[in-house]
Amino acid sequence: MKKWISALFLGALCTTSWAQEAGRPDPAQLFQWTTDQKLYGFSHTADLYANEPFHAGKGSALIKDVPVKVNYQYGGTTRSVDDYVVSQKAAGLLVLKKGKVALEWYAPGINETTLWESKSVGKSVVSTLMGAALKEGKIKSLDDKVELYIPELKGSAYEGVTLRNMIRMASGVAWVEDPYEDPSTDANHILAAGLASGKAGNMLQYMKGLKRAVDKDGKPVEQGTVWNYNTGEAFLSGLVVQRATGKTLSKYLEEKIWKPAQMEHDGLWILESKGGVSFGGIGFNATLRDYGRFAQFVLGNGVLPNGTSALPARWVQDATTWFGPSALPDFADNGQYGYMWWFSPAFDDEVNQAAPLTTKTGPVDVQKTTAKTSKVLSNRTSDWTFVAFGIYGQMIAINQLENVVVVQWSTWDNSDPVELEKFPTDPYNEESVFLNAVIDALHDR
Numbered sequence: 001m002k003k004w005i006s007a008l009f010l011g012a013l014c015t016t017s018w019a020q021e022a023g024r025p026d027p028a029q030l031f032q033w034t035t036d037q038k039l040y041g042f043s044h045t046a047d048l049y050a051n052e053p054f055h056a057g058k059g060s061a062l063i064k065d066v067p068v069k070v071n072y073q074y075g076g077t078t079r080s081v082d083d084y085v086v087s088q089k090a091a092g093l094l095v096l097k098k099g100k101v102a103l104e105w106y107a108p109g110i111n112e113t114t115l116w117e118s119k120s121v122g123k124s125v126v127s128t129l130m131g132a133a134l135k136e137g138k139i140k141s142l143d144d145k146v147e148l149y150i151p152e153l154k155g156s157a158y159e160g161v162t163l164r165n166m167i168r169m170a171s172g173v174a175w176v177e178d179p180y181e182d183p184s185t186d187a188n189h190i191l192a193a194g195l196a197s198g199k200a201g202n203m204l205q206y207m208k209g210l211k212r213a214v215d216k217d218g219k220p221v222e223q224g225t226v227w228n229y230n231t232g233e234a235f236l237s238g239l240v241v242q243r244a245t246g247k248t249l250s251k252y253l254e255e256k257i258w259k260p261a262q263m264e265h266d267g268l269w270i271l272e273s274k275g276g277v278s279f280g281g282i283g284f285n286a287t288l289r290d291y292g293r294f295a296q297f298v299l300g301n302g303v304l305p306n307g308t309s310a311l312p313a314r315w316v317q318d319a320t321t322w323f324g325p326s327a328l329p330d331f332a333d334n335g336q337y338g339y340m341w342w343f344s345p346a347f348d349d350e351v352n353q354a355a356p357l358t359t360k361t362g363p364v365d366v367q368k369t370t371a372k373t374s375k376v377l378s379n380r381t382s383d384w385t386f387v388a389f390g391i392y393g394q395m396i397a398i399n400q401l402e403n404v405v406v407v408q409w410s411t412w413d414n415s416d417p418v419e420l421e422k423f424p425t426d427p428y429n430e431e432s433v434f435l436n437a438v439i440d441a442l443h444d445r
Helices: 002-009 015-022 027-032 035-043 081-087 121-136 163-167 186-197 202-208 231-245 249-258 288-299 315-319 427-441
Strands: 051-054 071-074 077-080 090-097 100-106 267-270 284-286 386-390 394-399 404-410
Touching: 027 186, 035 090, 051 249, 071 427, 077 081, 081 090, 081 100, 081 427, 090 288, 100 288, 121 163, 121 231, 121 249, 121 284, 121 288, 121 315, 121 386, 121 394, 163 231, 186 202, 186 231, 202 231, 231 249, 249 267, 284 288, 288 394, 288 404, 394 427, 404 427
Parallel strands: none
Antiparallel strands: 051 267, 071 077, 090 100, 090 404, 267 284, 386 394, 394 404
């Protein structure tokens, strides 16, 4: 680890040194940032983008539990937490069991007050805020058409698309998400060139110009039939929340979750432009522990300290009911995507070990898989770990059955490094294997 830290930080142990060594990174060149520029950029959002704060409640420090020792098998070797943070190029790692801190780790220069940018983890926050707006009655139904809230989309390819299909990313509208480094992709346009421009209305204008997707026979794709990951639709989902509530994502998050859930620190959210709308595709910034507190809020189905709930009764279960068209055979047979949450099982390739409490297709009878427990998993959709993912290794993982939360900040070299056939070099798969090991290690607590 010492060798990696030395190379990664070039001997710098404070954020000022990062700025001197790496220079202030150019937001328009996001997908070309070096590791040092990511470290600076992900932890200094306020220096790079228009933003708006959201304010905390009266949160107290989380209680520390006995540190958990985690070992896992990966790539034919036994690895430790130290090995994991090196392999993942982690900047922060937090594990909570029953709301208590079982593991907390920061890279040099990162600490408990650092605000870290979520990347697409923010999509899951947006989805949750949509649930809050539904509970409040600001959004009438997920079957509402998007133009009810964004009338500018009338006459566009999005006219008639339901909110449900939009947050499941199944609109039927053509969109190219990756490779992110390719300037011709739609995601590159809005995440790099578009967001960095700071021009009001730029995002919505771009989304209005998209066309319907067509199938192999040249026929328009019907909404709800094809899953296609789309950061632009997360922007639109966030805009729906803002139009429905009359508040930016920052202000609505503050009102419905951040203050009532008693978060400890203020955070901030990236805006499309100064004084403009919040960008729902990415842009949520908070401390590591407050990421964990948000995850605890979701784990508890939105119940607040005062006993009321900010979310509909079945929201989390519905949000993690995997959408059939997002299925990936032999990996996530029942679907890998819900309402902007992911199912991310670990491959069992006789090198990587499958979860002790799950298989790659979902929950199993624990009595048949481990002698440590007499529990039997039910068939609830959230009985296994569900995850919010962001590029370059950002993650919130939640397991309701085991009452475990894991938060990770990272600076992976590549934005989308998935090579499912190359198990030891696929960081997403290593994350899942590590999560399984954490859950197993904490099972009896």
